[in-house]
Amino acid sequence: MSAHIDSVKTYALVFAGLIFLTVATTYVATVDLGPFSVVVALGIAVCKMLLVALFFMHIRHSTKLTKLVVLGGLLWLGILLTLTMSDILTRGALGVPGR
Amino acid sequence: MASQAHVETLALREQFDTEAQQKDASTLGMWIFLITEIMFFGGMFLAYTVYRGAFPMVFAVASSSLALILGAVNTVVLLCSSFTMVLAVRAAQLGQQRAIILFLILTLLLGGVFLGVKAYEWKDKFEEHHIPGPTFHLEGVATDQQGHAQLFFSLYFAMTGLHALHMVIGVGILTFLIFQTRKGRYTADYMTPVDVAGLYWHFVDIIWIFLFPLLYLIDRHMK
Amino acid sequence: MGTLRLFPEQASTFAPEVDHLLYFLLTVAVFFTLVIFGAIFYFAVRYRRRSDQELPHVVHGGMALEIVWSVIPFGLTMVMFTWGASIFFRESRPPDDALNIYVVGKQWMWKIQHMEGQREINELHIPLGRAIKLTLTSEDVIHSFFVPAFRTKQDAVPGRYSTSWFQPTKAGKYHLFCAEYCGNRHSGMIGWIYVMEPQDYQAWLTGESPTGSLADNGAKLFQDLACVNCHKADGTGRCPSLVGLFGKTVQLSGGGSVKADEAYIRESILQPAAKVVAGYQPIMPTFQGLVTEEGVLQLVEYVKSLGPKPAAETSPAEGITGSTPGKR
Amino acid sequence: MITAAVQEREHYLNASYGIKSWLLTKDHKRIGLLYLATITLFFFLGGAFATLIRIELLTPQGGLVSSETYNKLFTMHGVAMVFFFLIPSIPASLGNFFLPMMIGARDLAFPRINLLSWYLLVIGGLFSLFAMLAGGVDTGWTFYTPYSTTYSNTWVIATALGIFVAGFSSILTGLNFIVTVHTMRAPGMTWFRLPLFVWANYATALIQVLGTPVLAVTIVLLFCERVFHIGIFDPVLGGDPVLFQHLFWFYSHPAVYIMVLPAMGVVSELISTFSRKPIFGYRIVACSSLAIAVLGFLVWGHHLFVSTQSVYAGMVFSFLSYFVAIPSAIKVFNWTATLYKGSISYATPMLYAFGFIGLFTIGGLTGLFVACLGIDVHVTDTYFVVAHFHYIMVGGTIMAYMGGLHYWWPKMTGRMYPEAWAKLSALVIFLGFNLTFFPQFILGYLGMPRRYHVYPEEFQILHVLSTAGASVLAVGYAIPMMYFIWSLRYGKLAPANPWGATGLEWQTASPPPAHNFEETPVVTHEAYDYSTVIGEVIEVG
Numbered sequence A: 001m002s003a004h005i006d007s008v009k010t011y012a013l014v015f016a017g018l019i020f021l022t023v024a025t026t027y028v029a030t031v032d033l034g035p036f037s038v039v040v041a042l043g044i045a046v047c048k049m050l051l052v053a054l055f056f057m058h059i060r061h062s063t064k065l066t067k068l069v070v071l072g073g074l075l076w077l078g079i080l081l082t083l084t085m086s087d088i089l090t091r092g093a094l095g096v097p098g099r
Numbered sequence B: 001m002a003s004q005a006h007v008e009t010l011a012l013r014e015q016f017d018t019e020a021q022q023k024d025a026s027t028l029g030m031w032i033f034l035i036t037e038i039m040f041f042g043g044m045f046l047a048y049t050v051y052r053g054a055f056p057m058v059f060a061v062a063s064s065s066l067a068l069i070l071g072a073v074n075t076v077v078l079l080c081s082s083f084t085m086v087l088a089v090r091a092a093q094l095g096q097q098r099a100i101i102l103f104l105i106l107t108l109l110l111g112g113v114f115l116g117v118k119a120y121e122w123k124d125k126f127e128e129h130h131i132p133g134p135t136f137h138l139e140g141v142a143t144d145q146q147g148h149a150q151l152f153f154s155l156y157f158a159m160t161g162l163h164a165l166h167m168v169i170g171v172g173i174l175t176f177l178i179f180q181t182r183k184g185r186y187t188a189d190y191m192t193p194v195d196v197a198g199l200y201w202h203f204v205d206i207i208w209i210f211l212f213p214l215l216y217l218i219d220r221h222m223k
Numbered sequence C: 001m002g003t004l005r006l007f008p009e010q011a012s013t014f015a016p017e018v019d020h021l022l023y024f025l026l027t028v029a030v031f032f033t034l035v036i037f038g039a040i041f042y043f044a045v046r047y048r049r050r051s052d053q054e055l056p057h058v059v060h061g062g063m064a065l066e067i068v069w070s071v072i073p074f075g076l077t078m079v080m081f082t083w084g085a086s087i088f089f090r091e092s093r094p095p096d097d098a099l100n101i102y103v104v105g106k107q108w109m110w111k112i113q114h115m116e117g118q119r120e121i122n123e124l125h126i127p128l129g130r131a132i133k134l135t136l137t138s139e140d141v142i143h144s145f146f147v148p149a150f151r152t153k154q155d156a157v158p159g160r161y162s163t164s165w166f167q168p169t170k171a172g173k174y175h176l177f178c179a180e181y182c183g184n185r186h187s188g189m190i191g192w193i194y195v196m197e198p199q200d201y202q203a204w205l206t207g208e209s210p211t212g213s214l215a216d217n218g219a220k221l222f223q224d225l226a227c228v229n230c231h232k233a234d235g236t237g238r239c240p241s242l243v244g245l246f247g248k249t250v251q252l253s254g255g256g257s258v259k260a261d262e263a264y265i266r267e268s269i270l271q272p273a274a275k276v277v278a279g280y281q282p283i284m285p286t287f288q289g290l291v292t293e294e295g296v297l298q299l300v301e302y303v304k305s306l307g308p309k310p311a312a313e314t315s316p317a318e319g320i321t322g323s324t325p326g327k328r
Numbered sequence D: 001m002i003t004a005a006v007q008e009r010e011h012y013l014n015a016s017y018g019i020k021s022w023l024l025t026k027d028h029k030r031i032g033l034l035y036l037a038t039i040t041l042f043f044f045l046g047g048a049f050a051t052l053i054r055i056e057l058l059t060p061q062g063g064l065v066s067s068e069t070y071n072k073l074f075t076m077h078g079v080a081m082v083f084f085f086l087i088p089s090i091p092a093s094l095g096n097f098f099l100p101m102m103i104g105a106r107d108l109a110f111p112r113i114n115l116l117s118w119y120l121l122v123i124g125g126l127f128s129l130f131a132m133l134a135g136g137v138d139t140g141w142t143f144y145t146p147y148s149t150t151y152s153n154t155w156v157i158a159t160a161l162g163i164f165v166a167g168f169s170s171i172l173t174g175l176n177f178i179v180t181v182h183t184m185r186a187p188g189m190t191w192f193r194l195p196l197f198v199w200a201n202y203a204t205a206l207i208q209v210l211g212t213p214v215l216a217v218t219i220v221l222l223f224c225e226r227v228f229h230i231g232i233f234d235p236v237l238g239g240d241p242v243l244f245q246h247l248f249w250f251y252s253h254p255a256v257y258i259m260v261l262p263a264m265g266v267v268s269e270l271i272s273t274f275s276r277k278p279i280f281g282y283r284i285v286a287c288s289s290l291a292i293a294v295l296g297f298l299v300w301g302h303h304l305f306v307s308t309q310s311v312y313a314g315m316v317f318s319f320l321s322y323f324v325a326i327p328s329a330i331k332v333f334n335w336t337a338t339l340y341k342g343s344i345s346y347a348t349p350m351l352y353a354f355g356f357i358g359l360f361t362i363g364g365l366t367g368l369f370v371a372c373l374g375i376d377v378h379v380t381d382t383y384f385v386v387a388h389f390h391y392i393m394v395g396g397t398i399m400a401y402m403g404g405l406h407y408w409w410p411k412m413t414g415r416m417y418p419e420a421w422a423k424l425s426a427l428v429i430f431l432g433f434n435l436t437f438f439p440q441f442i443l444g445y446l447g448m449p450r451r452y453h454v455y456p457e458e459f460q461i462l463h464v465l466s467t468a469g470a471s472v473l474a475v476g477y478a479i480p481m482m483y484f485i486w487s488l489r490y491g492k493l494a495p496a497n498p499w500g501a502t503g504l505e506w507q508t509a510s511p512p513p514a515h516n517f518e519e520t521p522v523v524t525h526e527a528y529d530y531s532t533v534i535g536e537v538i539e540v541g
């Protein structure tokens, strides 16, 4: 049935990568990178997400439709965050309280 | 083909014409369910972003009070469980009954460990008065900032709580699958439930992959 | 029952502007409504079914038509947007010389404080022709300060300040409504705006027996709450001097800076540790719970009064032309 | 004429009997009817609240009920109408029934989930009913914080839980529809051969799936805030009450398109069938459904113009709001253009379709007023907004819903409704509706705030007109209720295709067999190809 059966080796490598990234992110957190701490931490999280999604969840073998669904979900999360923050971050921008 | 009800099987329910059609439908259904989950957690992530932006200092202190090691260990535990889960799905693809059961049980155990560690952390929070409420108090934060610190912990409990709830549901699903597998329900030709449960489990893992840095790591250096 | 009118009174500089925009929108709306209703009616009669068996020719879609009827409405909406946004932008920026009035919403009343110290509940007296700036907040839930005759409305949100302004153009008595649902007596949270000729307003001001100006009350609170023990005018001791603070940019410890506006001063009083001035320790206690929103407003006004001093000292009633700065 | 023998034919209604055969059914058609009954109940409940509201507003002093009661009335009116009537209305009843048939499927992809979602709606409804009976809620359907979390001492939690559960019903229906449309189309049923009703429901389903979870999490946070005082929306602890409004409207603005898109789908079917022409610009109309669904997610901040949202955000949201108006405009023009050189029948469903287009146009155009920053500052939270949304939701969606109900009634029940009565009530509803809500535009611009139970005397004349209209409207809604029930027993038997329509649902018997089609249909034509159904043809136009 399933067209693609990945080898145990692939999975093991991905798993090793995930563990490595976890250790790395934990270590980096104790180092002061200023504002880049956030970027690094989230960057690593995104990498881990990609590993899990692409390999463990088989997105790389999936249909276009599945990929579209996933991208759509992320895009919508982006809409929620961006447009709300567009308010929060520009509050008081006119220099008048509440404006 | 004629519409006369054919004999309904698990692999081919009445409303479908072919098994491939049914599998496509189940998989698509699960993916759509997962994007509803993204949006569901999305609301929490939004609240987190807003309040972290508003009170970065307090969030740094509050975040640093969490047990880093426990969080990291739990991340590893969860990743291990994803690994065993993917092996279970692979076993199902190959139709290896005993391997499916073995890997599912391993996944289940790892999930259990994760929940155990989480419960232990919560218990600590309880003893340290880090539970939002009238007795809330976080050391190292000025009195007038206690409310903001409490916000961090409200989000912490809401997010980890919901995540844990998803884990519990996942554990339930795994248990169900184990029993079904023992009855020989899944074969190389029909293993959609295992496949789909795998998607769910990995998704819950991904949520944690983000919760871990957001709650435990970011700003720790600022302490 | 009263008489039937179709449009509310125009009593502020915004009112005619908003009404003109409305006329434009109405024209567009009526035009399209007529076009659509007319077309439906005409087609329905002209092409009514005459026999059960008839089959009309298929008219294939016309791209040109589709483009025309997307682009024209789009153009019209962009006019609406730009026009509406420009009015809104002006509604958001009170002129510098506006007369400040402070409003606290509370279930279910409007508490208003004038600079001279007059206080009113559910009534607001203002001079004709003078720009009025309201600083609003709420003690409990969200309320909304709505004066239909001025075409202005602004929510009063607990925990923060918001701003609204208008310049009345016609003496008279106008409705004040609470427009955000706020509980049981939401519909009772109403009052009157009295726009008075400047001399009448002056008479009203003196007729009221104020208990000292707002800033004076703030100064008194400043004493009573023992702020003065720390904040010395000369800036000695462990605390920053508040003289000349308002409007300045304050450097914060841990980097960053903030403009010292009303919201910042409010936060400094209620959550002093949230933003700590660079070079100072966060030893200031919080006054949350010790001082009411009205009290905070008085303190804010007091801190404002410590400078920077306005160029010319004028009494509010003299600034009718709206050009002389009248802030005290 | 249909003979008695034909009448005995087995169909989904007589395939099995007994309460259990209904409560445990997996047949999408029966589930559609279960929904129909449920939402009708909530409509009349909401209507009863509306009646009381309107009677109360006859006099400015507010003598009939206390302000506590009044606040509960409009809250429960809004909650019942929005969450338990209008959102499930067309998709869950007509959509459930006809979407699988229109694509030539035997059922939805997940029949058991379909049944589950009906149960969820019922359970949610029971929670809310309980709240209403136990004492009611008074927060307004918008549940703004901190009023709803800290100050109101009514049944907020029970109501919110009811909405939470009903939300999952909505999510599951959406999920089911999306999967069904993707995987269950009959051979030959390509995307651009789908009837527009299916397109509309597909677009609606996208919103349900992407938006509703945010409502769910908002309710979870509201719940935590109210029960545990965690501070998320409480300014005293640093929380931001306006964040609640963002979260709420992120769902609730798109939700208004959940309420109108299916109605647009129905109207597309009606206009096409009763003018015997394919919808002008079929593809553009189909795509504009998707465009509305997508763009609808970008505009929610237009409910927050005076809420202390930043000025720039206000401008962005106002700007984006105008984009969503364009696909709606395109649809209106295309429907109208379809009539050109058509063969127009004045059957009742078509009258409702005309009503929809007209009233939706007025409602939509006044949406442009409220999306306009300068105007909205004045009219927000006044009766202008109340009129705007009733024009779309009652004048628009309910018109289309009634139209659809008449159109498909023969298919669902196998009986015709009495045409003369139906025409009469359509007229009564149209007139009563305008009399009820047109005066509210004027009221609103004059400054009458919404949710006011005591109001200044000068507004009374308009309120009296509105109440008068509401009584006419109530009569208008009561008539169909009666003749529909009457027709179940005494109506003329319906042929398979009484309107000469093209959809696959008309190619099977009325009422349809349990598995919809005797044989899985194979689709060879575009949608709305009337040459396939009209026997001997008189060409016109």
Ligand code: HEA
Residues within 6 Å of the ligand: C028, C032, C036, C073, C074, C076, C077, D142, D256, D257, D259, D260, D302, D303, D321, D322, D324, D325, D326, D328, D329, D330, D332, D360, D361, D362, D363, D364, D365, D367, D368, D370, D371, D372, D376, D379, D380, D381, D385, D388, D389, D392, D393, D397
């Ligand atoms: C089904 C429900 C529905 C629908 C479809 C809409 C459609 C629209 N709505 Fe409405 N709205 C509500 C239900 C709905 N609304 C509700 C319930 C509220 C109040 C909630 C509450 O506070 O309780 C509300 C409130 C509301 C507000 C907030 C008002 C306020 O509280 O201050 C705004 C502001 O922008 C708005 C805008 C719009 C716009 C621009 C559209 C557009 O989609 C309309 C598009 C349609 C057209 C434009 C008409 C057709 C076009 C033509 C005939 C061609 C000519 C066109 C042009 C010139 C462009 N709506």
Ligand code: HEA
Residues within 6 Å of the ligand: D043, D044, D046, D047, D048, D050, D051, D053, D054, D074, D075, D077, D078, D079, D081, D082, D085, D086, D139, D140, D141, D142, D386, D390, D393, D394, D398, D436, D449, D450, D451, D452, D453, D466, D470, D473, D474, D475, D477, D478
């Ligand atoms: C689908 C949505 C929907 C529908 C169909 C309606 C239908 C109606 N609404 Fe509703 N309305 C809302 C959604 C809806 N409304 C919402 C969301 C609000 C905002 C709530 C809030 O502010 O939180 C609102 C608010 C609202 C107000 C403003 C209240 C206020 O702000 O103070 C008013 C006032 O006139 C009103 C009137 C009506 C009327 C007269 C009808 C009529 O169309 C109803 C006609 C139907 C009937 C009358 C039923 C027929 C019944 C019978 C024949 C039997 C009668 C039975 C008895 C009398 C026991 N509505």
Ligand code: CUA
Residues within 6 Å of the ligand: C105, C108, C142, C143, C144, C178, C179, C180, C181, C182, C183, C186, C187, C189
């Ligand atoms: Cu205050 Cu409504």
Ligand SMILES: [Cu+2]
Residues within 6 Å of the ligand: D252, D253, D256, D299, D300, D302, D303
């Ligand atoms: Cu909206």
